[in-house]
Amino acid sequence: MSALSCQQNLCSCCALSSVCLPGEMNPGQIRDVSALVRSLGPLTRGQRVFSQNTPFSSCYFVKTGAVKTVTVSERGDERILGFYLPGDVFGLSSMNRRSYSCSAIALEHTSICELPFRQLEQLARSIPELQHHLFDLMSREIANAENISMLLSSNTAEERVIALLLNVSEHHRQRKLSPLQFRLPMSRSDMGSFLGLAVETVSRILGSLHKQGLINITGRTVVLLQPARLSQRLAVDPDAPATKGDDFCWSPGHSHTVAGVSGMPAANTSGTAR
Amino acid sequence: MSALSCQQNLCSCCALSSVCLPGEMNPGQIRDVSALVRSLGPLTRGQRVFSQNTPFSSCYFVKTGAVKTVTVSERGDERILGFYLPGDVFGLSSMNRRSYSCSAIALEHTSICELPFRQLEQLARSIPELQHHLFDLMSREIANAENISMLLSSNTAEERVIALLLNVSEHHRQRKLSPLQFRLPMSRSDMGSFLGLAVETVSRILGSLHKQGLINITGRTVVLLQPARLSQRLAVDPDAPATKGDDFCWSPGHSHTVAGVSGMPAANTSGTAR
DNA sequence: CGTCAGGTTGACTGCGCTCAATATACGTGG
């Protein structure tokens, strides 16, 4: 709870502090922020961080594991809004409402930092860097959601799946983990719900990428065998002179995104939509 | 520029002040904010408010008219991210970056308020209500972009078009204008680009809705003849027992959105995606 | 060993894209 006991409760001790906190805060300020943090978890697969339509209180940072946010429409029709990996924030989209607009559910063993938003907001008044950082995080979320919209608005199923793979990969790269070999925290069905595709389509496309030698995939373990060719398929119009696709260079303009899987590459079609 | 000359330059004199500003500010604070505002326009159709990849400086409120935001991918493949009507904010998604991630273009004769973001941020330190309001606006933008993602992720073309129509309608209702009869500020092609549909599809669907007696549409002038049945098509699963669709009641949970066309109704499919 | 969720594969169908032709609206100059 409070940071009385030991240094372990200070954000400055956290490997992710460079992501969660602005860089320019002094130790006293860090202590003030740390005092707001409540650690949650470890949560197990399926456990909820918060539920749709319950009162809004906090935003959350993923420490380890993975989380999905899900909304259920009136008819029980459910859609996944985003996946969040270590260092990502979620819950921000609900702060202007009384209650959460979605549920957040752990995809695997997961630990999380909870920050009561009102108190964070209050603290931000006296720490300009924190205020700026909060604007920054929210603005990233907007840009991120816009990128997802772009991806979904008119890309082929294959492009969407590749975008998701590359995004998880990019997230791992930013966290100094292997960008070429990793485990997907979500099920095929989750991927489909997020990408607006049927489960069968996701499965078929992963199978097809495997057959073509672009990836290895067994269950949820992925190896990107030819990342360059993968990003090419995302970025390059087959009809146009190919912009030679360096690894992890999609959407150079948007690449500052830190928001993990959220940070989808700027989508694009092959000129011809769909 | 500054609010020296007359009252007309004060936000409190603006009909939209209830949307742009937090309700709780005193006259002095309103004056401070007003001093930051620069009026742009009138812009004519096609004129740019800002361009993709130029340095970020400000966020913008639409006073009159309409604006679209557009990103161009590496290949000149362009997509519309959003439409903004009077009272809407745009430009917020770029504040964590050095340059704008999209261009903003007037769709018709349009006037706009420009607010330099850094100065606004600075001012927000001394006006907690303003700080909160900024968080609020950004959070709406996130929720809004998420709703658009949901709409695009797996709804039929007809549902998307209806959602757009109802959204413009809802915007007019909130501004005390006729929600049943209005002009669409954007071309069919813009609608298609935004909704992830081909122009022809948009045109066909509008024609089909017309033939079915649900709307009247001539050029860009729309009359919603049966708004209840329109929103039914969005919200109701044909297979499920119909939740009788009152007008303008889609996505009750999300309906606080003020962000105009941005505030897409929570999307949903007919259980069966697509 | 049975059960059940998760994943894969196949056959078929339909929505929405493409290409192409035509119609209408809009702005401009004669």
Next chain:
DNA sequence: CCACGTATATTGAGCGCAGTCAACCTGACG
């Protein structure tokens, strides 16, 4: 004001991608 050209919008024919339905496979767990 009308003739004209261009941009925008409509309509039709055909086809391909991805959804649906259904069967089957795999692995985790009691």
